[in-house]
Amino acid sequence: MSTGTCGRALGLALGTALLPCSVGAAELAVDARQYPGPAWSPYLVGALLGVLSWLTFYFSDKPIGASAFYATVAGMLGKLFAKKHTEKLAYYKTNPPVADWEFAFVIATVGGAFLAAYSGGEITGEWLPPMWEARFGAGTFGLRALVAVLGGILMAFGARLAGGCTSGHGISGTLQLNVGSWIAVICFFVGGIAVARPLFAP
Amino acid sequence: MIDPGKSVKTSSVAEPAAVESGGRILSALLFGLAFGFLLQKGGVGKYHILIGQLLLQDFTVVKVMLTAIVVGMVGIFTLHRFAKVNLHLKPTRIVPNIIGGLIFGAGFALIGYCPGTVAAALGQGNYDGLFAMAGLIIGSYLYAEFSQPLKSSVEQWGEKGKLMLPEALRIPRPVFIPVFACVLIGVLFALDRFTVR
Numbered sequence: 107m108s109t110g111t112c113g114r115a116l117g118l119a120l121g122t123a124l125l126p127c128s129v130g131a132a133e134l135a136v137d138a139r140q141y142p143g144p145a146w147s148p149y150l151v152g153a154l155l156g157v158l159s160w161l162t163f164y165f166s167d168k169p170i171g172a173s174a175f176y177a178t179v180a181g182m183l184g185k186l187f188a189k190k191h192t193e194k195l196a197y198y199k200t201n202p203p204v205a206d207w208e209f210a211f212v213i214a215t216v217g218g219a220f221l222a223a224y225s226g227g228e229i230t231g232e233w234l235p236p237m238w239e240a241r242f243g244a245g246t247f248g249l250r251a252l253v254a255v256l257g258g259i260l261m262a263f264g265a266r267l268a269g270g271c272t273s274g275h276g277i278s279g280t281l282q283l284n285v286g287s288w289i290a291v292i293c294f295f296v297g298g299i300a301v302a303r304p305l306f307a308p
Numbered sequence: 309m310i311d312p313g314k315s316v317k318t319s320s321v322a323e324p325a326a327v328e329s330g331g332r333i334l335s336a337l338l339f340g341l342a343f344g345f346l347l348q349k350g351g352v353g354k355y356h357i358l359i360g361q362l363l364l365q366d367f368t369v370v371k372v373m374l375t376a377i378v379v380g381m382v383g384i385f386t387l388h389r390f391a392k393v394n395l396h397l398k399p400t401r402i403v404p405n406i407i408g409g410l411i412f413g414a415g416f417a418l419i420g421y422c423p424g425t426v427a428a429a430l431g432q433g434n435y436d437g438l439f440a441m442a443g444l445i446i447g448s449y450l451y452a453e454f455s456q457p458l459k460s461s462v463e464q465w466g467e468k469g470k471l472m473l474p475e476a477l478r479i480p481r482p483v484f485i486p487v488f489a490c491v492l493i494g495v496l497f498a499l500d501r502f503t504v505r
Contacts, residue, residue, distance in 0.1 A: 134363055134365070137365060138356045138357065138359060138360025138363060138365040138366045139360065139365055139366055139504055139505050141354070141356040141357075141360075142351075142354070143351055143357070143366075143368065143505055144349065144350050144351025144352070144354075144357065144368055145348075145349045145350075145351065146349040146350060146351075148350055148351070148368045148371035148372045148375065149371060149375050149496070151346050151347075151349055151350030151352075151372050151375075152350070152371060152372040152373065152374065152375025152376040152378075152379065153375050153376070153379045154346050155343075155346050155350075155372065155375075155376035155379075155380070156375065156376045156377070156378065156379025156380035156381075156383065157379060157380075157383070158339065158342055158343060158346065159376070159380040159383070159384065160380065160383040160384060160387065160393075161339065162339050163384055163387065163393040163394070163396075164387060164392060164393055165335055165339075166332060166335050166336065166339065167393070167394055167396075168336075168396070169396045170339075170343060170424075172422075172423040172424035172427065173423040173444075173448075175423070176423060176441070176444040176445050176447075176448045177448035177449075177451070177452065179445050179448075180445045180446070180448040180449040180452065181448075181449075181452065183445065183449075184449055184452070192452075195452045195453060195455055195456070196452075196455040196456040196459055197451065197452035197455035198452055204327055205327075205328075205333075206327075206328050207328055207332055207333070207336040208336070209336075210328075210333045210336035210337050210340060211336040211337070211339060211340035211343065212340060212423075212424070212427050213337075213340065214336065214337040214338070214339075214340025214341045214343075214344065215340045215341075215343050215344035215347070215424060215427040215428060215431065216344060216427045216428075216430050216431040217340075217341055217344060217431060218340060218341035218342060218343060218344025218345035218346075218347075218348070218428075218431065219344035219345065219347060219348040219353055219427065219428035219429070219430070219431025219432050220344075220431040220432065220433075221341070221344075221345055222344065222345040222346075222347075222348035222349050222431075222432070223348050223353075223431065223432035223433065226348075226349070228348070228432060229432060229433045230432055230433040230434050231433040231435075232433065232434060232435070232436075233435045233436055234436060235354075235355030235356060235420065235434060235436065236355075236356065237355055237356035237359060237360075238355060238420070238436075250436055250439070251436070251439045253418050253419075254418070254419050254436055254437075254439035254440040254443060255439050255440070255442055255443035255446070256415075256418060256443060257414075257415040257416070257417070257418025257419035257420075257440060257443060258415065258419060258439070258440045258441065258442060258443015258444040258445075258446065258447055259415070259443045259444075259446050259447035259450060260411050260412070260414050260415030260418065260443075260447065261411075261412050261415025261416060261418075261419060261422070261423065261440075261443070261444060261447060262415075262423075262443070262444040262445070262446070262447030262448040262450075262451065263408075263411060263415075263447045263448075263450055263451045264407075264408045264409065264410070264411030264412030264413070264414070264415060265408065265412050265423060266408070266447075266448060266451035266452075266455075267404050267407060267408030267411065267451065267458065267462070267463070268404060268405050268407075268408025268409045268411075268412055269398045269399070269401065269404065269405065269408070270398060271412065271422055271423040271424065272373075272416075272422040272423070272424060272425070273422075273423065273424040274398070275398070275409075276373055277373060277376050277377065277380065278380075278396070279397075279398055280373075280377050281376070281377045281380035281381040281384060282381070282384065282395055282396070282397055282472070283381065283472045283473040283474060283484075283485075283488070284397050284398060284400065284470075284471070284472060284473075285400045285468065285471040285472065285473055285476050286398060286399065286400030286401060286402070286405045286468070286471065287398065288473065289400070289402065289405040289406060289409065290405045290406075290408065290409040290412075291373075291409070292409070293405065293406050293408075293409025293410045293412070293413060294409050294412050294413045294416060295361075295362070295413060296409075296410065296413060297409060297410035297411065297412060297413020297414045297416070297417070298361075298362040298413035298414070298416040298417045299362050299363075299364065299413075299417075300413070300414075300417075301362075301413065301414045301416075301417035301418065302359060302362035302363055302417035303362075303363065305417060305418075306359070306363055
């Protein structure tokens with residue numbers, strides 16, 4: 107009945123929430139904005155991603171998603187080393203680890219990003235991101251490896267429990283107005299902000 | 309492609325276990341190429357842009373996502389209305405959505421990439437993405453290892469089935485979708501106005 111009011115209230119709440127955040131950003135040890143921005147406008151890229159989702163729904167009857175790829179790879183490796191045990195796991199009974207649509211999709215994502223970076227002269231070829239080095243020091247290779255592996259474990263476990271990732275829930279689920287996806291994506295950012303801020307506090 | 313004569317409201321979530329056909333794999337490769345290309349051009353394969361979003365310094369990620377949601381939503385629901393596409397709704401499970409989402413977020417902050425953008429990061433030459441991918445594979449297996457007890461406990465808490473915002477708020481879709489699109493566009497205008505990047 108009061109969609110308009112509800113919507114305006116939501117917009118206003120989000121708008122006002124952003125103001126103190128952008129101001130508070132100055133207290134952190136590193137400013138992300140001193141590094142290069144995106145090659146294309148985020149609105150153009152977002153719109154094209156929206157169009158891409160129409161195409162995957164229409165031609166492949168599939169939503170865009172990425173996290174299940176890693177579960178498939180994990181299952182393939184699991185079958186290699188412990189076939190019987192892996193096949194007995196409840197997740198792999200309903201989601202057999204086979205090279206499926208999403209498997210091919212994520213592999214090709216790597217190639218697409220290479221083409222984009224190559225065409226735009228943005229190939230980085232680095233083991234440590236510059237902003238990581240600015241915060242944690244140059245040559246902190248072991249720390250980066252440890253943190254990234256640990257982060258990956260948490261991320262994949264969380265994605266499977268929540269039922270998707272920033273693509274499957276964050277784009278495909280939200281655009282279908284799926285309630286669970288909106289809850290999950292808000293929690294992605296709440297959890298992310300809560301951990302990122304202390305990591306980059308001076 | 310979907311038979312236009314066969315009007316379907318929501319499709320079954322069950323995925324075919326059979327091996328995909330060559331044509332479908334080819335289309336997946338083409339769409340994946342486009343996805344990676346767009347992620348890189350949008351800057352969301354860059355560590356500092358993703359971490360910058362979590363530090364609320366750089367709003368590129370939210371701008372990309374909200375624009376994709378508005379454009380995607382309007383197109384998908386228009387196609388769906390004419391029975392050209394199926395919807396692919398994952399079940400809403402309030403407690404796992406929240407707990408899993410928060411754990412995911414913690415991992416997001418540690419890595420600085422997410423499952424899709426880490427592929428883009430690797431493609432553009434950020435080799436630290438390989439460590440994140442190794443972690444993602446380990447974490448996926450860890451989940452699978454505990455999938456049985458999780459399925460019969462946490463994953464049933466707050467189970468709502470397939471639930472969409474218009475139905476949850478009891479607003480007809482033809483009203484909700486345009487209004488919601490306007491709200492999201494309003495948020496995008498506010499972001500553009502009040503953020504540096």
